[in-house]
Amino acid sequence: MTTSATAPHAPAVEAHRATLEAAVAAIRDRAFWSPHPESPRAYPADEGAAAFAALRDRRFPLDDQPGTTGWVGGEVSPYGFPLGVEYPHPDPDLLLPAMRAALPAWRAAGPETRALVCLDVIARINARSAEFAHAVMHTTGQAYPMALQAGGPHAQDRGVEAVAHAYVEQTRVPATPVTWTKPQGRREPLVLTKEFTAVPRGIGLVVGCNTFPTWNGYPGLFASLATGNPVLVKPHPRATLPLALTVRIARDALADAGFDPNLVALAAEREGEGVARVLALRPEIRVIDYTGSAAFGDWLEENAHQAAVFTEKSGVNTVVLDSTDDYAGLLANLAFSLALYSGQMCTTPQNLLIPRPGIATDQGRKTYDEVVADLAAAVTGLLADDARAAGLLGALVNPQVPRRLAEAPALGEVALASRAVSHPEHPDATVRTPLIVKLSGDQPACLTEQFGPITFAVAVDSTEDALALLRRTIREHGAMTVLGHTTSAAVERALTEVCLDECAQLSLNLTGGVYVNQTAAFSDFHGSGGNPAANASLVDGAFVAPRFRFVEVRRPA
Amino acid sequence: MTTSATAPHAPAVEAHRATLEAAVAAIRDRAFWSPHPESPRAYPADEGAAAFAALRDRRFPLDDQPGTTGWVGGEVSPYGFPLGVEYPHPDPDLLLPAMRAALPAWRAAGPETRALVCLDVIARINARSAEFAHAVMHTTGQAYPMALQAGGPHAQDRGVEAVAHAYVEQTRVPATPVTWTKPQGRREPLVLTKEFTAVPRGIGLVVGCNTFPTWNGYPGLFASLATGNPVLVKPHPRATLPLALTVRIARDALADAGFDPNLVALAAEREGEGVARVLALRPEIRVIDYTGSAAFGDWLEENAHQAAVFTEKSGVNTVVLDSTDDYAGLLANLAFSLALYSGQMCTTPQNLLIPRPGIATDQGRKTYDEVVADLAAAVTGLLADDARAAGLLGALVNPQVPRRLAEAPALGEVALASRAVSHPEHPDATVRTPLIVKLSGDQPACLTEQFGPITFAVAVDSTEDALALLRRTIREHGAMTVLGHTTSAAVERALTEVCLDECAQLSLNLTGGVYVNQTAAFSDFHGSGGNPAANASLVDGAFVAPRFRFVEVRRPA
Structure with missing residues (x-):
């Protein structure tokens, strides 16, 4: 131990003054x-x-x-x-x-x-x-x-x-x-x-x-x-x-x-x-x-x-899918978000609200079933290689997660089964890919947090219904993150209004290298403190x- | 009613921008x-x-x-x-x-x-x-x-x-x-x-x-x-x-x-x-x-x-009397503080902690009994004229206050009885001068708030004992204000340390036209939020x- 109450370490501490000044500027500028x-x-x-x-x-x-x-x-x-x-x-x-x-x-x-x-x-x-x-x-x-x-x-x-x-x-x-x-x-x-x-x-x-x-x-x-x-x-x-x-x-x-x-x-x-x-x-x-x-x-x-x-x-993080001009980017971005650390982030999306009639995309209209199938394929493709999959998924943090994962398929129709991945270096690690379950927006299961690699593809009648369910979800159960995909200015306004009313952090149209799970210090707020997910x-x-x-x-x- | 949602009142509102800027500067400068x-x-x-x-x-x-x-x-x-x-x-x-x-x-x-x-x-x-x-x-x-x-x-x-x-x-x-x-x-x-x-x-x-x-x-x-x-x-x-x-x-x-x-x-x-x-x-x-x-x-x-x-x-506001170089100023200032609005301010001192051996003053050493008698005389003098007294005391706010005032003499030896003042313009007003009761620091009565014109002159063995009682009072019952009178740098340090430890606002040696009851917006904090008197x-x-x-x-x- 290096403790010494008399050591003249003030210069070492002084060296951090520039960092303090820059940090104070950063939390103000938020760049x-x-x-x-x-x-x-x-x-x-x-x-x-x-x-x-x-x-x-x-x-x-x-x-x-x-x-x-x-x-x-x-x-x-x-x-x-x-x-x-x-x-x-x-x-x-x-x-x-x-x-x-x-x-x-x-x-x-x-x-x-x-x-x-x-x-x-x-x-x-x-x-x-x-x-x-x-x-x-x-x-x-x-x-x-x-x-x-x-x-x-x-x-x-x-x-x-x-x-x-x-x-x-x-x-x-x-x-x-x-x-x-x-x-x-x-x-x-x-x-x-x-x-x-x-x-x-x-x-x-x-x-x-x-x-x-x-x-x-x-x-x-x-x-x-x-x-x-x-x-x-x-x-x-x-x-x-x-x-x-x-x-x-x-x-x-x-x-x-x-x-x-x-x-x-x-x-x-x-x-x-x-x-x-x-x-x-x-x-x-x-x-x-x-x-x-x-x-x-x-x-x-x-x-x-x-x-x-x-x-x-905890909360029920929600994605509203209305429309996109980059369907491939949407799928890739979302698949990565679901896979990262096996969905064990407090910011991982859980409920994907998808209108049954489908969403408008740059590849034409995609029905609820098509979106779910395409997302399942994107996840499967992303995690096809075990070594790469293990590097994204990591291991399940404790025994409650696999237990919950084993029970979740009973909640609805399984669109993508979870599979066990064998870790190349750690054969005893419990590594699992995300499960995607189809639910209807009126099923109570979609209003409970399922911590771990469990995603609900929630069928709703319309984007309007999705917004109503989003509002109810945040108000009653909280959300650390909300993600919306839309090309409509009106839907974007409505989505923003819900998030301002219910006090949730909103990301829009993420199709590239930024994921809804991730926030950057000095710029993004993690949680709002204003809904049940966090005070x-x-x-x-x-x-x-x-x-x-x-x-x-x-x-x- | 002057309501009109379409009235072009923006310029009226704009006129307050200078006030906003000055107020923002004031809360920073605190002058x-x-x-x-x-x-x-x-x-x-x-x-x-x-x-x-x-x-x-x-x-x-x-x-x-x-x-x-x-x-x-x-x-x-x-x-x-x-x-x-x-x-x-x-x-x-x-x-x-x-x-x-x-x-x-x-x-x-x-x-x-x-x-x-x-x-x-x-x-x-x-x-x-x-x-x-x-x-x-x-x-x-x-x-x-x-x-x-x-x-x-x-x-x-x-x-x-x-x-x-x-x-x-x-x-x-x-x-x-x-x-x-x-x-x-x-x-x-x-x-x-x-x-x-x-x-x-x-x-x-x-x-x-x-x-x-x-x-x-x-x-x-x-x-x-x-x-x-x-x-x-x-x-x-x-x-x-x-x-x-x-x-x-x-x-x-x-x-x-x-x-x-x-x-x-x-x-x-x-x-x-x-x-x-x-x-x-x-x-x-x-x-x-x-x-x-x-x-x-x-x-x-x-x-x-x-x-x-x-x-x-509520809290038990406390004054520690150790020493002063302006005994007359101390008495006059304190008498005014006790009389103002009949002690019905959340900031009015209640307990005056006075060492039995007395306090050093510019008029020589004053024993506990002398200080109490001199303060009683100062209050009596200040409120001798009914019209002037009514202008300082105001009326008792509700029937609980005179009830409490009537019961308080039983708590100890009365050093100054409360007297009824007849209001020159409002004969039906209940106007009362402060009561001063002698207590010993080990009597539990001094650890309860007595809202209204009730002052306890609390005898303690020493300034050290006063500081210990002050600490206990703030920690257990809270205080909106603390006032200290001392000419000793060591006592001042000790008093400050208690107030920093127990999170109470401290005024020192007030002998002029500023009273412990009063705080000024933009400069003084009213309450600390850190002791039981207020969060x-x-x-x-x-x-x-x-x-x-x-x-x-x-x-x-």
């Missing part, structure tokens, strides 16, 4: 920008593999974290082998006070120093992206290229974005004391000196998810930390390693910058232990970030009254502002 | 600024009296509001006469859909137009400040000068402040479509067009209070309206008139600007009807602003899960950001 290369060539895979191997079958190096009363582990790679890593299991009665004790100096450091130190944490994470890629791959089942990009630079982007928003929101008031002079007519004016301090709410809790531990974890982690809150990270017991690495690196960077490393700590747990439910109600926990099931997210929103609660839960958006002002308060000290000048 | 004169000379009292008289003993002119199923009234002036005004009692099943129908055009208007129209509403309110002063005086019991200033220009300032914050937060992203170009090495770049719309959450509900209907009502009303939410105003049944006037003016201004007047509506109720509890759980209500009792505020926070809930509840601060980013969401529409360029 393309990233401080992190995304090319795999930037992150040597073999070094990452070696670092990952060195972590396995041992205790994770976090013995400096206070309050450890035991060690827990049990992660099994979706590619078919146990990781063998054990993590400290803390006693919150010992760990939380140690974290709270770290707060005053971090608060006193101010928004700018906090932002720069957070950026230093992220820069150190970036330098180890290949190691993270292996850790993400073997906890989530993502294929390596995706684990590298989404788990590495793209997750880091979201972290930098959160830091930039936190910095902007905390610097809405002057950093130095203000003189307030109120005229009193002919009498002497009233003069006060006022000093404003951004004060954190308390300790932040990040409850990690199984599928995207870093991408979904970093926004809350860095938004809380940058606004002055110590952060306790409670990873999913099946995806602990990527967040344990994150915590380790954050502790080192904080210590190197002269701060108490207990500003960031890990709360690992045994599977099924339910630690989040206990931690979430602790009075010290004043901010909670959660990604996962709607049931627990709703429970948090309804019970953790002492905390600001930010959730991303938070990554990243807007509402995601950072409630994490701190301004405390004012005023006195006669 | 003194106000667009509203506060001198009573600016608002002819006789015209206000005539306008007020014209409103009495009739139905309030809101017959254009949809869904009215009856008329309710019953307000009685704390100065001793019934107002005789009746207000429409709406059926929410009819009124809420009409309000929701007004939303899309208001959303489409965008943040700038909404801000300018809101400023037009406030400018029209400002022009009628004297009328408002009478309405506020005869619903809250405030004396006329206070009703004019706090209920008029100061309340309007808070409204403009909310509009400025809402505008800043909504314009964090570009108003016009953005082109996003992502390089792809030697291939063609990916290019998308992205359009961002600030989308309101739904309908806002403002639950007004009895004591400051406009000052506490305007921040939430204008924050919600400026972020695109229609607003339903549910006034306190004893203080309906000032908010009914506000609703009437807002509806006229909205119509004149070409918008649906149903963007702002009134939900008057009979006393004891409990309409807020019903409205607060309606699915259409997505934002709630509430000022009032902790019991109902806590209930809202714990039950209205469908809404963003902003509360100002919101007037006005910061966290007060506006959760009221809307950004919805993005992206498509290939």
